[in-house]
Amino acid sequence: MPLLATLAVRVAVTSSKWATRYRTRLALKDLDAHLLRDIGVTQETASIEANKRFWRA
Template sequence: MARSQLTAPSLILSNVQPLPPVSRIVIALAQTVLTWDLRRHGRRALRNLDPHLLRDIGLTEQAAAVEAEKPFWQD
C-alpha cells in the first residue's frame, strides 16, 4: 500500500511588486489602530474581571488595576 505525501503548495512570488509608499503608510496606520483597539478592549475586560479570575491568570488586583488604567497607546 503506497503512502501519500502531503506537501504544501509552493508559491512563486517573483513577479510581485512592492507596495507603493502611500499604501505601506495606510497599512501601517491600520495596524496601529487595530493594536490600539485590541489594547482598549483587553484592558476594559481586565478591569471587569472578578478577583478569583484574576488569580486564575496570575494577576493581583493591583497589577490588573495598573494595567487597566494605562492609555490605549501605551504598551
C-alpha cells in the same frame, strides 16, 4: 509597495493594536479577584494595566 500604501497599512495595523488594547483593558477592569488569581495577576497589577492609555504598550 508605494509609499501611500505602506502608510495606509501601518495606520491600519496600529489602529487594530490600539483597539485590541482598549477592549482587553476594559475587560480586565471587569474581572473579579477569583478570575485574576486564575490568570496569575494581582489586583494591583490588573489595576495598573487597566488604567494605562490604549497607546501605551
